[in-house]
Amino acid sequence: MQYRMYGKSGFKVSAFGMGCMRLPRIVREDKAEVDREKAWEMIRYAADHGVNYFDTAYGYHNLTSEEILGEALEEGGRREKVIIATKQPFPVMADLKSGGGKTLHENARRNLENTLRKLRTDYLDVYLIHNIGVPVWEDIKKQKIIEEYEQFRSEGLIRAIGFSYHGRYPCFKEVLDFYDWGMCQIQQNLIDVDNETTDEAMRAAGLKGCALVIMEPLRGGSLAFPPDSVKAVYGEYGGKRSPVEWAFRHVLDYPEVSTILSGVSSMEQLKEDIAIFSKPDAVPHCLSEEEKKIIARVRETYFSFSSIPCTGCEYCLPCPQGVNIPQVFSKYNDGIMFNTFEPSRRSYFFQTRSGQAASLCVSCGACEKKCPQHIGIVKELKTAHAALAGWIE
Secondary structure (H helix, E strand, O other): OOEEEOOOOOOEEEOEEEEOOOOOEEEEOOEEEEOHHHHHHHHHHHHHOOOOEEEOOOOHHHHOHHHHHHHHHHHHHOHHHOEEEEEEEHHHHOOHHHHOOOOHHHHHHHHHHHHHHHHOOOOEEEEEEEEEOHHHHHHHHHOOHHHHHHHHHHOOOEEEEEEEEOOOHHHHHHHHHHOOOOEEEEEOOOOHHHOOOHHHHHHHHHHHOOEEEEEOOOOOOHHHOOOHHHHHHHHOOOOOOOHHHHHHHHHHOOOOEEEEEEEOOOHHHHHHHHHHHOOOOOOOOOOOHHHHHHHHHHHHHHHOOOOOOOOOOOOOOOOOOOOOHHHHHHHHHHHHHHOOOHHHHHHHHHHHHOOOOHHHOOOOOHHHHHOOOOOOHHHHHHHHHHHHOOOOO
């Protein structure tokens, strides 16, 4: 296993970090749960084969991911040999109705204490404010959440303070510069080089000495199963490098990256990932100029697929029924682009649960009057919903 420095912390982490959001599941009718025996086996195998970084969060797998990780690592003294990073979202801290009359800060502490119990540990190596972004950033500052985390650290409950982020560069840079973070976690992959926070964010984190953790290097698994046209581009390079390895090497190339997270759902996937990250050349600057050109052509090929021509301008919003039209179309387009709807269906499940699904459309047509692309939004929403519905969590 290749290892890298974790920012300015002074310790090294495995270049591959095991994400615990896509553990193997058992699906029965309209309910799904983690296959604990398989999950324990995989986590222990990872810890015994060089992986020393495990990522989870408060809400993963219906609040059970932390518990499963804790159960797995408790056996054989593995907990002391690894780094555990987990996260608490601001909306959970701020959900005062579920806190039995407690304040926001009391909620945050209660949630941390529950997390420690689930993980069967006295401390967390890294504790993140989960999914910081424009809608919550001002409230996080106003409510002094970072100061609360500092109090946790002073008590020895956590060792490093970090944040995870999905979104554009300007807000990311503001968050990054606001505090001396121990780490930050962002989405990056060979498709999202100009989306999300971009490689400019990666350089900014590196300059600050902030440990940089990459999530979604396979875009929810989509990049593992490319269409034939993309396979043909990869094939021009020669050799037997898998699409998964191409995607990982794109992110490995950045010297600022500390560890790359990937969720695994089977032992086969886990062993493949460990093998890729254990190669002697799985190091910064691992890509040749020829390989970079191959990846650029792969990106262009993905983007060439026809789909709903939504630009995400949001002129169609707000929808009177609460439908987040650009997000629906983005998820549908991803399904078309990557030739698989499974990751998009999972994401759409959470959008549905938050009351923003396409099924809420009442065909009022208000959105179509405002769309500069002249999209038949009502019809396309029905098409998208038919393709995206059906995920069981």
